[in-house]
Structure formats: C-alpha cells, structure tokens
Amino acid sequence: MLWFDTPQKKTQNILKTIGKGKASESHVHELLQLLEKQPQMVPDVAAYLIAVLKDNNKKSYMLAISALNKVSENDDKLIEDTGDVILGSMQKAQKELGVDGMLNALEILFRIAKYDPEKMKNAFVELFICLGNMNPRVRESSYHLLSMIAIAKPELYRGHSQELRRSLNGLNLDERIYSCKIISALADHDTSIVEDTYEKLKDIALTHVNSDLRSEAAYAMKKFNIKEETDTGRSKESQDFDFGQELLRPDDHKLAxxxxxxxxxxxxxxxDINLKSDAANLLDSMGLGHLKNPGENExxxxxxxxxxxxxxxxxxxxxxxxxxxxxxxxxxxxxxxxxxxxxxxxxxxxxxxxxxxxxxxxxxxxxxxxxxxxxxxxxxxxxxxxxxxxxxxxxxxxxxxxxxxxxxxx
Missing domain, CATH: 3.30.450.30 (Dynein light chain 2a, cytoplasmic)
Known part of the structure; x- marks a missing residue:
C-alpha cells in the first residue's frame, strides 16, 4: 500500500480540509467510515476538531462541530470539557454555523449537561438566543437543554429571570410556551427563582388569544400559590380562575x-388474538380483500x-x-x-x-x-x-x- 493511501494519511488530509473551512458533508461521511475501521484514532481526531473550534477560522466551525458530535457519539468523555469551546463557537459564528451547526452544538451541550449540568452555568445567554431563533428545530433543541437544567440544577437560573421574561414576550408562540414550561419546572423547586415572572404569566393567562399559551401560563401560575384580591376585596386563589388548567395534559398523565x-x-x-390477521380475514370474507394494505401501519x-x-x-x-x-x-x-x-x-x-x-x-x-x-x-x-x-x-x-x-x- 502506498504511504498516501493509508487510513491515517486519509484521515489527516480530511482533518486539514475541515480546519481550512473547505470541507463538505462528504468529507465528514468519509471520516466516519475511516474511523469505523480505525476506532483507535477517535480520541486524536476529537482532540484535533476541538483545536479547530478554538481557532478563529469561522468557516471551519460548522463541519468541525458536526464531525465532533458524530465521532464522539459513543464516548461522551471526549466532549465533557468542551462546553466553553462550543459556546464560544456559537457566540463568534452564529451565521456561519447555520441551522445544522447550531443543532449539532446544542446536541453536544445537551450531552455534557446530562452528566454535569453545572457546566452550563455560563450558557444561558446563548441558550435563550437559540430559544428565540427563527428555526423551530433550534428553538426546540434549546428548550430541551434549558428544561434539563431547570429540572436537574434549578439554582443555576438565579439571576436569569430577565431572559425568561424576555422569552415570554418572544415573537414565536412555541418560544413563549416553552418559557412557561421552564418557569413551571423552576417554580416546582423554588418560586423565588422566577417570582418576577408572575405578573407577565397572569397577563398572558388572562388576555392572550391562543388557548394553548393561556393554559401553559395558568398552569405555571398555579405553582406560585399567590392569592389575588377580587373587586369586592375578597381573596381568591389564582388557581381558581378557569384558564383551561383542568384539560388533560398528556405529559402529566398517570394511570389510576x-x-x-x-x-x-x-x-x-x-x-392470544391476532387482530391484524382477523381484520384481514374479515375483509376477505366480505369480498373486500382489495382494501387490505399490509404495509400501511408497518x-x-x-x-x-x-x-x-x-x-x-x-x-x-x-x-x-x-x-x-x-x-x-x-x-x-x-x-x-x-x-x-x-x-x-x-x-x-x-x-x-x-x-x-x-x-x-x-x-x-x-x-x-x-x-x-x-x-x-x-x-x-x-x-x-x-x-x-x-x-x-x-x-x-x-x-x-x-x-x-x-x-x-x-
């Protein structure tokens, strides 16, 4: 075999191409194929890609993050200390990363947060920017990560209620619903973390035209247990308002x-009943066998x-x-x-x-x-x-x- 045809040399050439910002998805695909045959090279490849992200060549970030996310998918330890590097790339090159780059960056951060949410303490500004992104997939991925932090390490949100209030006024309906859900999760732990969001939640629950958003805002309000003064001076629990909170919430459903x-x-x-077979036989007996579509639900x-x-x-x-x-x-x-x-x-x-x-x-x-x-x-x-x-x-x-x-x- 010629020296320039070895897997190591091919891998090296692909990494250099990525580092120069001249690679394509086909290069990443070829890199993954090479690493399947040479798994011992994975740690060195991951280290090189992390070094690329520390450089200032923004054009290289999108595919470097994509490659890093894929080559490390079987070993989270390879990316456990890359949180600040990934956040730095998101800050410096949001435009260059595009939707795919942002999704891969959020995926890496999610994997880090699963093991140590404390490492996300500096991530809130970027994550809330992503929550307001124009792409719905980026908004959803950011929400998953913010929710995980809210559940696993709610105290990290102290001092960040301003970002939540801003998201409650966001341009996108799902962004506002996500914010209500995050506030609800935080209020389960300690309402003082998000106490200054209550008035905004109340305004949404009472006046917004969208029933889903009203319901989520009312559901979050219930966690505060704040008594409202009625026009007659009589106190009334905020959860007594009929905002649709009695509607079935599939996520919260528990079997009685x-x-x-x-x-x-x-x-x-x-x-012991084969419902699929019996249904097919029934159609045959009725002379409607042509209506069968065995693969319809497969x-x-x-x-x-x-x-x-x-x-x-x-x-x-x-x-x-x-x-x-x-x-x-x-x-x-x-x-x-x-x-x-x-x-x-x-x-x-x-x-x-x-x-x-x-x-x-x-x-x-x-x-x-x-x-x-x-x-x-x-x-x-x-x-x-x-x-x-x-x-x-x-x-x-x-x-x-x-x-x-x-x-x-x-």
Missing part, C-alpha cells in the same frame, strides 16, 4: 390504579440503526431497557433486557390509537416507571427506567431520541 387493573385484564384477554427501518439509537438513549444511565414497537405492540427493535410483553400490551392498550406524535403514557412498576411515547403514527418508543431515575429527565431524553428515531422510521 383501577384503570391499571382494567388494562391488565384487557391485555390478558387479547394476548414502519420500514434499518434494525441496526434503530438498535444503535436505543443504546445511545440507554447510555445516559437513566434507562435500563428500551424498545420500538409498531402500533400492534410488536417489538421491532430493542436494547437491554426485554420488557415484559404484558407491560407492552398495557402501554399500547392505554395509549390513544388516534393520538399524535409525542403523546405519552407511563405506568408505575414497583420502584420503576415504564414509559411509552408515540414516535409517529406507525411506531412507539417504550422504556423501563432505573429505580433512581428522574421521570422528567427520562422524558426529555426520550424526546431527543424521538427526533432521530422518526427519521429512521418511515
């Missing part, structure tokens, strides 16, 4: 014990990539089992020990058939939780949490996984 008994009984009775997928995505979800340390199901409750990919079929049947039976993506249901199992989230109309993500896992953190991690799973399930 008696309903769980019904679900158990239902899953037992239908466990997602197409790459099993290896699905399993890799599930393993990535489990690396956080909060999930001990994970599975992807079709709408019939059949497992199409899994990681870790298998989740009991009866439990999966319960989840599928309870999850509304016509519900949209992100609809969620959870069942308590001793000291653990089994959580299911609809990925799309064809697939469901189910996980079993570890005993000491925060359900809120698990739900955030599942939301992040859904973004990649939805692309793999077509």
């Amino acid at each position: 014990p008696d309903f769980g008994v019904i679900a158990d009984e239902l899953s037992t009775r239908i466990s 997602p197409t997928f790459d099993a290896a990539k699905l399993q890799s995505s599930l393993r990535q979800l489990m690396r956080s340390g909060n999930v001990e089992r994970a599975a992807i199901l079709n709408t019939y409750g059949e497992v199409i990919a899994s990681a870790g020990e298998a989740i009991e079929k009866s439990m999966l049947a319960n989840l599928v039976a309870v999850l509304p058939a016509g519900s949209g993506p992100r609809t969620r249901i959870s069942l308590a199992v001793k000291d653990r939780n089994c959580v299911a989230v609809r990925v799309n109309r064809k697939a469901i993500l189910a996980v079993m949490t570890k005993s000491d896992a925060s359900l809120d953190i698990v739900q955030l991690e599942m939301n992040k996984s859904i973004e990649s799973l939805d692309k793999l399930l077509t």
